[in-house]
Amino acid sequence: MKAPLLIVFAAALLPAANAQNAVLFEGARLITGDGSAAIENSAFLIQNDRITTVGKKGEVRAPAGAAKVDLSGKTVMPAIVDAHTHLGWAIIRTGEIGKDTYTKENLIDHLRRLAYYGVAATFNMGTDPGDIAFQIRAEPVPGAALLRTAGRGMGRPNAGPGADYWRPVAYGISTEADGRKAVQELAAKKVDIVKIWVDDRNGTVEKLTPPLYRAVIDEAHKHNLRVSAHIYYLADAKELLRSGIDGFMHGVRDRDVDDELIQLWKQHPNVFVTPNLPDKGNSEEDFAFMSETVPAGEVKKARDAQAARTPEAAKRARDFFDLQARNLSKLNAAGLKIAFGTDSGTTVGWDAHQEMADMVTAGMTPAQVIVAATKTSAEVMKLNQLGTIAPGKSADFIVLDANPLENIANTRKIAKVYIRGKELDRGAMRAEWTQR
Ligand SMILES: [Zn+2]
DSSP states (O other): OOHHHHHHHHHHHSOOOHHHHEEEEESOEEOOSSSSOOBTTEEEEEETTEEEEEEETTTSOOOTTOEEEEOTTOEEEEOEEEEEEOOSSOBTTTTBOSTTOOOHHHHHHHHHHHHHTTEEEEEEOSBOOSSHHHHHHHSOOTTSOEEEEOOBOEESTTOSSSSTTTGGGSEEOOSHHHHHHHHHHHHHTTOSSEEEEOOOTTTTSOOOOHHHHHHHHHHHHHTTOOEEEEOOOHHHHHHHHHTTOOEEESOOOSSOOOHHHHHHHHTSTTOEEEOOOOOOOOOHHHHHHHTTTSOHHHHHHHHHHHHTSOHHHHHHHHHHHHHHHHHHHHHHHTTOEEOOOOOBSSSOSHHHHHHHHHHHHTTOOHHHHHHIIIIIHHHHTTOTTSSSOOTTSBOOEEEESSOTTTOGGGGGOEEEEEETTEEOOHHHHHHHHHOO
16 A cells, blocks of 8 residues: 555655756856856856856757756846845834844845845844854755854944944953954854954944954964954054954045055955945935835835935035045055945845946946956855856856846846746745735
8 A cells, every 4th residue: 555655755755857957048148257258148057056067059068858948138147245234133124123123034034135136145244143143054045145144243342333233242342352252252153254343433432452453363363264344444444454354344434545555455465345335325226126125115215215315415425435436446456355245234135236336336347346246255255156157156146138247237137036046936025025
């Protein structure tokens, strides 16, 4: 009686034949993410969750019976990697954020929203209390971005992150011993990087001092961990470079960068920056793109808040943007390591595309920005399986209806997103998030 059942069961457990797990994508313009010229009329094969072959249409052989997807007229780029976020706190559906809103459910929701917009991995930078982020890191959620985490970042007591509800998450460092102990705790939790805040918040709080952050950097390096610093001031950027910092979150924001900084940085070419250009205001296209995943009432609130800005406030925002854009342009011209990050906490997913457009406004080419947002950020996050479309890489990519090398705004014209070899049902995700 049981024999037929067992046979059926065994068949279901057998790995399917190669052909059934193979998909050949043909005809797209392929931006591989390594900065080389796009491959016109490309073909690439994926098997299970991996890319196995990349080349020209007609030259890539697929196993007999492989599925075929015609991408003629489309452009394919690697999925985006966002190396600076603060996810898990905002409730997108209601706009609520506060000291009690960080939950596992919320963090997973954000990772799914990133995937919807073509972001395959993200780096939470110092605002993860407890074990939730570590649990999600260990067990990736299907159809969601991968999570990496700095755990709890550090600053002076009650002076780390900007928002008051985040302040208690950070370690408050008063002595070098405090800094070393915090690093030891983070190392035991196997954080992916150590995050420090070096900022006095416009003179309102104490700033982490050079002796304190040097102790943190020294202890982190002993544990084979890198340290990334939130900065504001040019002078701090220089002193951190002299002290062995590994990366910057944000560029210099108090003044134009000078040759001394560039020369110092060139002596440490592995030091990266996620520019996180500031908000200079949303266009109607931005609001429309946001509306795909944010309820209409929340979009209206954002639109109203922007409309309520005084002309002076709007000008200040524009000047602040222009300063940081000039600085990014200089770092780029100097050939320094520019990665990609949104600093996103409340604007989840859609703002990655806004940030890419902002980086082009700052003077980078679309091709340079795509490399920053894919290959370089994947390197910074040590996610070697992401960042480019090449044999052996994870099958994480975006199919676009138009070419972003011609106009970076075309990264928003998303036809399909594949995360770890599976196409997302973006229509169902949109409906889930926008219908009440
Ligand atoms: Zn940040």
